[in-house]
Amino acid sequence: MDFLNALVALLNFVVIPATAYGAQLALGALAATLVYGVLRFSNFALGDTMAFGAAVVILFTWWFQSMGISFGPVPTAILALPFGIAAMSAVALLTDRTVYRYYRRVKAKPVIVVIASMGVMFIMAGITRMIIGVQEIQFADGQKFLIDPTAFRTATGLNEGLALRMTQAITVVTAGLVVWALFWFLNRTRTGKSMRAYSDNEDLALLSGINPERVVAITWIIASGLAVIAGTLYGLDKSYKAFNYFALLLPIFAAAVVGGLGNPLGAIAGGFLIAFSEIGLTYAWKKVASYILPESLMPDGLMQLLSTEYKFSVSFAILIIVLLFKPTGIFKGKAV
Amino acid sequence: MKKLMAATAACALFAGVAQAEDIKLGILYGFTGPIESLTKSMAAASEAAMEEVNASGEFLDGTKVSSVRGDSTCTDAAVATTAAQKMVTSDKVSGILGGDCSGVTIAVLTNVAIPNGMVMISPSATSPALSTLDSKGLFFRTAPSDAREGEVAADIMIEHGVKTAALTYSNSDYGKGLAEAIAKSFEAKGGKITANIAHEDGKADYSAEVASLASAGGDILIVAGYVDQGGSGILRAAVDSGAFSKFELPGGMISDTLTKNVPNGLNGSFGQVPGNDSPGLKTLGEMSGGKFDVSSPYTPESYDAAALMLLAMQAAKSTKPADYSKKIMEIANAPGEKIEPGELGKALKLIKEGKDIDYVGASNVELVPPGESAGNYREIEVKDNKIETVKYR
Numbered sequence: 187m188d189f190l191n192a193l194v195a196l197l198n199f200v201v202i203p204a205t206a207y208g209a210q211l212a213l214g215a216l217a218a219t220l221v222y223g224v225l226r227f228s229n230f231a232l233g234d235t236m237a238f239g240a241a242v243v244i245l246f247t248w249w250f251q252s253m254g255i256s257f258g259p260v261p262t263a264i265l266a267l268p269f270g271i272a273a274m275s276a277v278a279l280l281t282d283r284t285v286y287r288y289y290r291r292v293k294a295k296p297v298i299v300v301i302a303s304m305g306v307m308f309i310m311a312g313i314t315r316m317i318i319g320v321q322e323i324q325f326a327d328g329q330k331f332l333i334d335p336t337a338f339r340t341a342t343g344l345n346e347g348l349a350l351r352m353t354q355a356i357t358v359v360t361a362g363l364v365v366w367a368l369f370w371f372l373n374r375t376r377t378g379k380s381m382r383a384y385s386d387n388e389d390l391a392l393l394s395g396i397n398p399e400r401v402v403a404i405t406w407i408i409a410s411g412l413a414v415i416a417g418t419l420y421g422l423d424k425s426y427k428a429f430n431y432f433a434l435l436l437p438i439f440a441a442a443v444v445g446g447l448g449n450p451l452g453a454i455a456g457g458f459l460i461a462f463s464e465i466g467l468t469y470a471w472k473k474v475a476s477y478i479l480p481e482s483l484m485p486d487g488l489m490q491l492l493s494t495e496y497k498f499s500v501s502f503a504i505l506i507i508v509l510l511f512k513p514t515g516i517f518k519g520k521a522v
Numbered sequence: 523m524k525k526l527m528a529a530t531a532a533c534a535l536f537a538g539v540a541q542a543e544d545i546k547l548g549i550l551y552g553f554t555g556p557i558e559s560l561t562k563s564m565a566a567a568s569e570a571a572m573e574e575v576n577a578s579g580e581f582l583d584g585t586k587v588s589s590v591r592g593d594s595t596c597t598d599a600a601v602a603t604t605a606a607q608k609m610v611t612s613d614k615v616s617g618i619l620g621g622d623c624s625g626v627t628i629a630v631l632t633n634v635a636i637p638n639g640m641v642m643i644s645p646s647a648t649s650p651a652l653s654t655l656d657s658k659g660l661f662f663r664t665a666p667s668d669a670r671e672g673e674v675a676a677d678i679m680i681e682h683g684v685k686t687a688a689l690t691y692s693n694s695d696y697g698k699g700l701a702e703a704i705a706k707s708f709e710a711k712g713g714k715i716t717a718n719i720a721h722e723d724g725k726a727d728y729s730a731e732v733a734s735l736a737s738a739g740g741d742i743l744i745v746a747g748y749v750d751q752g753g754s755g756i757l758r759a760a761v762d763s764g765a766f767s768k769f770e771l772p773g774g775m776i777s778d779t780l781t782k783n784v785p786n787g788l789n790g791s792f793g794q795v796p797g798n799d800s801p802g803l804k805t806l807g808e809m810s811g812g813k814f815d816v817s818s819p820y821t822p823e824s825y826d827a828a829a830l831m832l833l834a835m836q837a838a839k840s841t842k843p844a845d846y847s848k849k850i851m852e853i854a855n856a857p858g859e860k861i862e863p864g865e866l867g868k869a870l871k872l873i874k875e876g877k878d879i880d881y882v883g884a885s886n887v888e889l890v891p892p893g894e895s896a897g898n899y900r901e902i903e904v905k906d907n908k909i910e911t912v913k914y915r
Binding site for chain 1: 693717719720721722724725726727729730731733734736737738739755758762763764765767783
């Protein structure tokens with residue numbers, strides 16, 4: 187019984203939240219790593235692309251709700267996702283046409299393109315705030331819980347409740363589907379293969395007749411699609427606030443770098459590694475320990491390695507350690 | 523208006539005949555700075571009390587009162603001290619109404635009021651530090667100390683049978699002070715605080731904070747935060763993960779947006795917010811004539827501060843701080859006839875006749891040692907997703 191309680195507490199406060207958060211980071215990191223792999227620069231506008239995309243999704247969600255359209259137990263926002271992706275793909279292609287294409291033509295150094303992407307970030311941040319504002323928005327509707335903590339407690343007779351929210355389940359399922367589709371696309375389709383070829387060796391790819399502009403356009407569409415999905419899932423699971431997506435840049439890039447920049451598999455592994463480290467290191471293990479350890483061994487404190495205020499420092503620390511000892515990341519990616 | 527003019531004219535005539543010496547009261551509020559939006563109404567309310575006293579003509583054989591305004595800036599102790607110094611030395615005020623914010627109030631009290639033996643009545647300084655400061659009987663406030671909210675919160679929790687509680691506070695001066703006050707009172711009454719964890723405002727996700735609090739355990743969670751900031755995020759994360767099902771919600775959390783931010787998770791939770799339902803507040807509102815707004819924070823307290831000072835002078839038959847400071851507690855508390863806003867003339871008359879009065883005013887004034895408002899709080903409970911008033915305490 188005590189062991190079960192410990193397990194449920196661990197699931198409820200560490201495993202489930204970290205898995206959902208990890209899936210959101212992994213999708214963001216995939217977007218970052220794809221742009222880095224094909225276009226060869228770190229896209230700082232990624233956080234605000236997520237914010238902008240989620241804002242569009244929220245607007246469509248509200249429109250659907252006002253027309254009485256819903257998606258049963260699933261949040262209406264999922265229905266609105268394709269519209270958000272379409273809108274952001276258009277924005278990304280427009281940005282590429284007006285900003286990035288020029289730097290590609292003149293073969294500018296990556297750092298210059300990075301700074302250009304910061305400019306894009308500021309403009310996007312401004313537009314997002316003008317459209318939807320700076321306040322916190324809750325837009326999750328439908329069924330709230332798949333497993334209700336109080337119901338779980340009464341049903342099992344355990345002390346600990348287990349909560350599994352619809353948004354968490356949706357996050358993991360959607361992320362799984364998207365990742366599967368992406369890998370199928372990259373490995374099985376002609377376009378996907380041409381993208382990988384372009385990423386591996388640009389000159390060779392050009393010689394074999396791959397149209398670079400087409401590869402770039404598809405990369406932008408996929409990357410902004412991933413960003414919108416990640417942004418919407420994050421907003422559904424937690425809450426939407428434009429500024430928070432900027433703060434997400436750090437863990438997302440940490441995840442991409444840890445996994446190996448340019449390596450899609452690494453981005454996913456990195457996302458989960460960062461999420462579990464952030465939550466595991468700042469979790470107070472007292473409750474879990476109290477079920478497992480004998481009373482004589484129980485410590486007085488909360489058994490917390492780091493106070494929760496230092497959550498973001500975990501990403502920083504991991505980033506620094508990886509860059510010092512394994513600059514190409516866990517799965518061999520490009521050196522930064 | 524006609525009546526008032528007539529009264530004023532009569533008053534002036536009377537004063538002229540009696541050759542009484544007029545007095546000044548300093549109003550030291552932050553007319554610029556972080557609470558400048560509140561002080562306009564506060565000062566107008568204080569001056570309304572003075573006008574009312576002047577109009578009655580009963581004050582100390584027709585002595586008239588006028589105000590001298592000074593800017594405390596709320597934050598700059600040096601500016602506030604200079605302004606107070608000017609009031610005492612060149613304007614020769616008989617008492618100071620203010621300061622407003624706790625920091626500048628402490629500075630003015632120790633640097634100007636105590637050395638010069640000047641009485642200060644603050645309508646809005648709530649820091650617990652002012653309760654322990656030795657003011658030599660010169661400092662009073664019509665606002666309660668945050669320590670008082672801690673006691674009220676502890677009482678409510680004990681009455682609800684809470685034995686252990688986890689506590690989280692907004693990482694701000696307000697949150698920190700209030701958290702300390704609640705923890706101290708609750709533990710003094712036999713409760714146990716299992717964890718005392720700060721949360722940063724403005725984050726998207728508070729599940730990590732809630733996980734730590736849940737690990738510490740406790741019957742309820744006390745959230746000393748802001749409703750439009752991290753406080754609601756904490757509540758949401760706690761309800762969603764099933765970590766806590768009941769909450770104690772201090773004043774910063776009580777607002778119409780609370781149950782919108784955290785729908786259907788707070789039923790059975792309780793809390794307290796400064797407030798009273800005295801008829802005096804309504805009367806003052808009717809009297810304001812658009813010059814001040816009684817629903818603006820600390821405006822009723824400002825009226826009461828001025829009224830209290832003048833009534834104490836009447837009782838002491840003197841405008842010297844050393845004389846009337848001893849009468850302030852007597853005037854504010856029972857026994858005696860209860861005095862509400864608009865009845866200052868009647869009160870002055872009663873005092874002159876040697877009868878006791880109990881000044882109730884607009885904020886239900888009841889002073890406890892060392893001379894601060896006992897504080898009136900509205901106890902609330904969330905029922906059916908609505909905040910309902912349980913009682914006033």
